[in-house]
Amino acid sequence: MAIGVFDSGIGGLSVHHALVGRLPDADFVYLADQANTPYGGRTGEEIVDLTRAGCERLFDAGCSLVILACNTAAAVALRRLQQTWLPGYRRALGRPVNVLGIIVPTIEAATGLPWEHEAERRGDKVEQLDVLGIFSTPATTRSRVYEIEIDKRRQDVAVFSEPCPDLARLIEQDAPEAELRAAVEGHVAALSRRIGRPPDRAILGCTHYEITAALFRDALPPGTPLIHQPLATAEAIEVYLARHPEFEPGTRGGRRFLTTGRPGAQNGLVSRFWGEPLTFDPA
């Protein structure tokens, strides 16, 4: 069996990279739905349908566990698929399969609290607010998942989300660095204007943005902590696998990269980020 990693495009490679670091012997199949990227401007129904199709493709490829390495798919589709589609699909398949996302580990990292923890609502005045900025796709921003889930756990964290409608597409298309830098600077400035000052901490809440994390670091005040979504996810998946031996991750260190889009070499950002060129096979 293998672990599947799914994204609309190359962004999920940031999570995949961290997963490979933690689980070097596991077999991985990565699927980029590049025929349909970007997801961030799509309707909820489209995102649910595309995410389900991606999961099915990865289960067909021999995966037992699929990680949605895509905030948009995880925010919009995961709960719905877990509740309405996965139980029947699992029964029909006759073997244990599961789909997990990246939002739960990110919220745990951002709050410093386990997912099960929900704060008791107390009327006390919060003395000091920790202002957390989230950069994400419009669909993730609209879902308000980060605001809702963090607010349930921490009253001393104020979440401000900035939708970045074009950024995943620019990264997917390997836009010139000057164009990417200008877009990132624009989003950081817009968020800071809305807050009235720069955020104290930030989450790059779209896995594509992680590939250009250096541009966010340059645009934010020096030293602004970035909550590292890929690392938080990889740690959580390692713990999950230790607790769930039924999702056997393989032992041969296999790496397959599939795309619904144009197969072959991926863009230069990928080679620079991954450390070597990656070739994708047709899904």
Ligand code: DGL
């Ligand atoms: N990388 C994805 C995310 O984390 C999706 C970007 C997109 O397709 O718009 O949201």
